[in-house]
Amino acid sequence: MTLNIDLTNRRAIVTGVSSGIGAGIALALAQAGCDVAGCAAEPADSDGAARFVASAEREGRRAFYQAADLADGAAARAFAAWGAERLGGVDIVVSNAGRNYNVGAAGCDDDDWRANLDLNLAAHWRVAQAAKPWLDQAAQPVVIVIASNHAFFTIPNSFPYNVAKAGLPALVQSLALEWGPHVRAVGVAPGFIDTPMNVEWFGRFADPQAKRAQVERLHPVGRIGTPAEVGALCAFLCSPLAGFISGTTILIDGGRSAVMQDS
Structure with a gap:
């Protein structure tokens, strides 16, 4: 086994690729050799969509983009199926898309609660579930779920966002247990x-x-941290080098969680 991250000709679907962490992940996978089908809320003619496609194509990889509201269950599942069809299969799923719903426990109403859980928790399960038939046919398939440091530690007025994020490590555990040994599932929890x-x-x-x-x-x-650093971690986790990593969620937070009390 070499220490090169080589994902040549593997096929990845990535959510939330128009900017930020999702864009960093998509680029890292393309640089490692992946073809990528991505989605975000922005329309297909948006600058974010164009940047995603151009960044992958500069690496010599195929890239496809679809606008999708992943808070809608049917749309989340449809994106996974669309991405698999465009790529001719799926080897890697990186479920990243999310949004802050930080309204506080007292101010959170039913609409906030439902919207948060639909996007920040249920969408990750729906995308992975819809991709499962293609993962079953792939070699060494991987599901990466992007959680947050809020899954483990939080601050005032982060409710209900932190509640959804806290559910993602449990989702990762269930996917690893129920879909293994063929499919590996790993969570990544970025900090700031x-x-x-x-x-x-x-x-x-x-x-x-x-x-x-x-x-x-x-x-x-x-x-x-930078989106590129999160992307590099995801590329490593999708490679054979990480073949013994499954069912866990890895913090990438610059050591912030090690601090007991700020001075």
């Missing part, structure tokens, strides 16, 4: 990653750069 959403969050403060510096100091590595 440099995405457009977080850039927008910094922009809410009077001094965005000062707020960013404060957040970076909270991390033992002295910075926040």
